[in-house]
Amino acid sequence: GLPARVRIHEVGARDGLQNEKETVPTEVKAEFIRRLAVAGLTTIEATSFVHPKWVPQLADAEALFPLLGDIADVGDVSLPVLVPNERGLDRALALGARSIAVFGSATETFASRNLNRTVDESLAMFAPVVARAKAEKVHVRGYLSMCFGDPWEGAVEIAQVVRVAKALMDLGCDELSLGDTIGVATPGHVTALLTALNDSAVPTSAIGVHFHDTYGQALSNTLAALQHGVTTVDASAGGLGGCPYAKSATGNLATEDLVWMLDGLGIETGVDLDALTATSAWLAGHLSRPSPSRTVRALTPP
Ligand code: HMG
Ligand code: MG
Numbered sequence: 667g668l669p670a671r672v673r674i675h676e677v678g679a680r681d682g683l684q685n686e687k688e689t690v691p692t693e694v695k696a697e698f699i700r701r702l703a704v705a706g707l708t709t710i711e712a713t714s715f716v717h718p719k720w721v722p723q724l725a726d727a728e729a730l731f732p733l734l735g736d737i738a739d740v741g742d743v744s745l746p747v748l749v750p751n752e753r754g755l756d757r758a759l760a761l762g763a764r765s766i767a768v769f770g771s772a773t774e775t776f777a778s779r780n781l782n783r784t785v786d787e788s789l790a791m792f793a794p795v796v797a798r799a800k801a802e803k804v805h806v807r808g809y810l811s812m813c814f815g816d817p818w819e820g821a822v823e824i825a826q827v828v829r830v831a832k833a834l835m836d837l838g839c840d841e842l843s844l845g846d847t848i849g850v851a852t853p854g855h856v857t858a859l860l861t862a863l864n865d866s867a868v869p870t871s872a873i874g875v876h877f878h879d880t881y882g883q884a885l886s887n888t889l890a891a892l893q894h895g896v897t898t899v900d901a902s903a904g905g906l907g908g909c910p911y912a913k914s915a916t917g918n919l920a921t922e923d924l925v926w927m928l929d930g931l932g933i934e935t936g937v938d939l940d941a942l943t944a945t946s947a948w949l950a951g952h953l954s955r956p957s958p959s960r961t962v963r964a965l966t967p968p
Contacts, residue, residue, distance in 0.1 A: 682906025
């Protein structure tokens with residue numbers, strides 16, 4: 667069966683904007699995030715506290731995060747931020763972040779290109795981050811990239827994914843997001859990975875899915891995950907994004923396309939599709955390019 671309700675983890679302001687050629691002004695990012703909250707999204711990934719040279723598009727994290735204070739008035743909204751190491755955690759905690767995400771890789775090549783570490787070195791880098799965050803009662807998500815395929819290594823073995831997934835959970839992560847960083851997954855592979863994670867005692871209730879839409883499979887993959895009992899789905903408003911350190915990664919599953927499907931299935935999200943679509947169309951104006959989301963294009967008057 668399908669769940670009655672899905673929590674959308676909105677990543678447009680982070681995964682989306684980190685990969686756009688044009689750097690969006692800080693005030694526009696703040697307005698984007700505020701409008702996403704008004705549209706009913708309750709988990710809105712805001713930015714990353716990474717090295718500014720690695721992701722220049724998000725180098726304004728210190729200026730942006732304080733502008734989001736008033737979003738607390740919109741409702742019960744959490745604003746997770748990416749943190750790779752203790753330096754990033756210090757920066758996030760100094761600004762009052764209450765929800766963070768570390769981001770590991772199932773493959774060595776991506777760990778090296780994205781974090782300048784081996785897989786195990788990156789887990790060692792995350793260990794004190796997760797421990798300190800938990801001690802401060804800060805929510806911790808663990809991302810796991812390249813769960814289905816890797817642009818340099820090709821197909822990724824399920825056993826290899828399960829090993830790193832368990833290691834992230836053992837560090838104390840509250841949730842785990844399975845990343846199809848380059849969008850190569852298909853639904854049978856999704857079901858096989860979720861089954862293997864269940865068999866290894868990673869509970870489905872802790873799992874979110876993070877699909878990129880390179881081959882147009884993101885919605886089908888999401889449906890397979892919902893049928894398996896997953897209730898947390900990552901998506902990016904307007905289908906923004908990609909990943910700067912993974913060649914051939916295109917945008918995430920568009921939040922509008924996801925909401926269109928969930929509305930049709932009678933699955934609650936709390937999201938107002940018209941308000942969300944208007945927000946993505948407005949942001950597309952700032953990026954000087956149309957939204958790649960089919961639903962945004964279908965619902966936006968010419
Ligand atoms: P490194 O060069 O190994 O860093 O990079 P280091 O630890 O050797 O430190 C070097 C210098 O950087 C030091 O400064 C540090 O203080 C500074 P110095 O002492 O030389 O003056 N530094 C920092 N400065 C600010 N903030 C920090 C920070 N850390 C160190 N947090 C590092 C290692 C992890 C920092 C680097 O590789 C990095 O920033 N990587 C981030 C890459 C990234 O953000 N990628 C995109 C997100 S992942 C993704 O998109 C996938 C996902 O969507 C899921 C999916 O689709 O699969 C999540
Ligand atoms: Mg991603």
